[in-house]
Amino acid sequence: MRKRWILAAMVLAAAGAGGLFYLSGRPLTVAVIQPETDVPLRLYGLGTVEARVLSRVGFDAGGAIAALSADAGDRVTAGQELAILDPAEQEARVARARAAIAANVAAQARAEAAVDRARAVLDQREVANARLQNLARQDVASVQRAEEAQRDENVARADLAVAGADLAVIRAQGEDAAAALALEEAALARHRLTAPYDALIVSRLGELGTVVKAGDAIFTLIAPDTVWIQAYVDEERAGQLALGQEGVIRLRSQPQADFHGTITRIGLESDRVNEERRVWLTCSDCPATMFLGEQAEVRILTATRERALMVPEMAVSGFDGREGTVWTVADGVLARARLTFGSRDDRGRIEVTGGLPEGAQVVASPPAGAAEGRLARVAGAP
Secondary structure, three states, X not given: OHHHHHHHHHHHHHHHHHHHHHHHHOOEEEOEOOOEEEEEEEEEEEEEEEEOOEEEEEOOOOEEEEEEOOOOOOEEOOOOEEEEEXXXXXXXXXXXXXXXXXXXXXXXXXXXXXXXXXXXXXXXXXXXXXXXXHHHHOOOOOHHHHHHXXXXXXXXXXXXXXXXHHHHHHXXXXXXXXXXXXXXXXXXXOOEEEOOOOEEEEEEOOOOOOEEOOOOEEEXXXXXXXXXXXXXXXXXXXXXXXXXXXXXXXXXXXXXXXEEEEEEEEOOOOEOOOOEEEEEEEEOOOOOOOOOOOEEEEEEEEEEEEEXXXXXXXXXXXXXXXXXXXXXXXXXXXXXXXXXXXXXXOOOEEEEEEOOOOOOEEEOOOOOOOOOOOEEEEOOOO
C-alpha cells in the first residue's frame, strides 16, 4: 500500500509539473498599440473664469454713506454716479473757502483804489515840485519851499510803492484763497463715487449709513469685455504652449457645451509649489453672462500629427520626461525596449519618436507573467 501511495504522489507531482510548464510556456495574449492618423496633441488645464480689468473702488475720504445708486449686476458707464458720502461738513468748508475769496476780492478792490489815490497824489506832488523848483531857480521861491516840495514828491512816490506792494500781497492771498477753494471742492468731489470706466458691478460691499474709511472698497467692478479664462497647466507639459494656440473651454455650469478660446497670455512665473504654469485664454463664443471664479477646463491644441504612435504613460516605466522602457512583441516574442518620446496629449499618452525596433509593436498593457523571451500572440491577429 505504501508503494502505491508513493507512486500516486509521484504521478500527481509529475502532472502538476507538466501543467505548470505548460502554463508558463504557453503564449500570452497581448494587446498592441497601432499608429494613428491625424492625431491632435492637446494639453489639459484646470482654471477659473477671471477678468483682466477688475477694480475695487471706494471713496478717497471717510464718512457715512448717504446714497447708493447702483447694485450688483448693474452695468454702468464711465462717470456714472455710484454712491455719495454725507457732504455736509465738506460743503461748509467749501462755503468758508468761497467767503475767503469774496473777502479777498473786496480787499483787492480797496487796495487798487489806494494805488489809484497814491498815484493821483504823486502826480499832484510832481507838478507842484516842478513848479517850485523852477521858481527857486528864478529866485522867486525860497530854497526851503523847493526842498519841501521835493520831499513831498518823494513821500508820495513811496506811498505809491507801498500801495502797490499791498495790492500785490492781496492778489497773492487771492491766489492762495482760490487754491484753497479748489482743494476743498476737490475734497467735496471725492464724496461722490463714480464709475472709472464702462463696467459691470460684481458686488456691493457697503450699505446706506455705513461709516467707511478712506480707501475702503464699496463696489467691485469689472470691464465685461476683458473676461477670460485663467488656467493652470502642468509645468512638465508647458513647454508646448505658445501664444495664439486654440483651446476648447468647458465651464462647470455648462458641461454639455464646448466653447472656443485662444491663448493671449502665458505667465512668466510658474507656481513654485504646485509646479504649474498659468495661461490666459480669451473666449470667442462664451455666454454673455460669465461668473467670476467659476471652474473651467481647457484643452489646448498644441499640434496635429499626420501619423503618430501614442503610448499610454501607464505603459511606460522609468519615464524621465524624454525616455522610458516599454514591453514590445516581435515575431511572437516579448521583449523590453527603451524608447524616446516627444509630445503628450490630454488623454495621458506620449508620442513615440524613436528607439522602436524594426517590426516590433508596443504592448498596451502587459499581462501578468510577462517576461523577456516569453512567447506572445497579438490579440485579434489571425
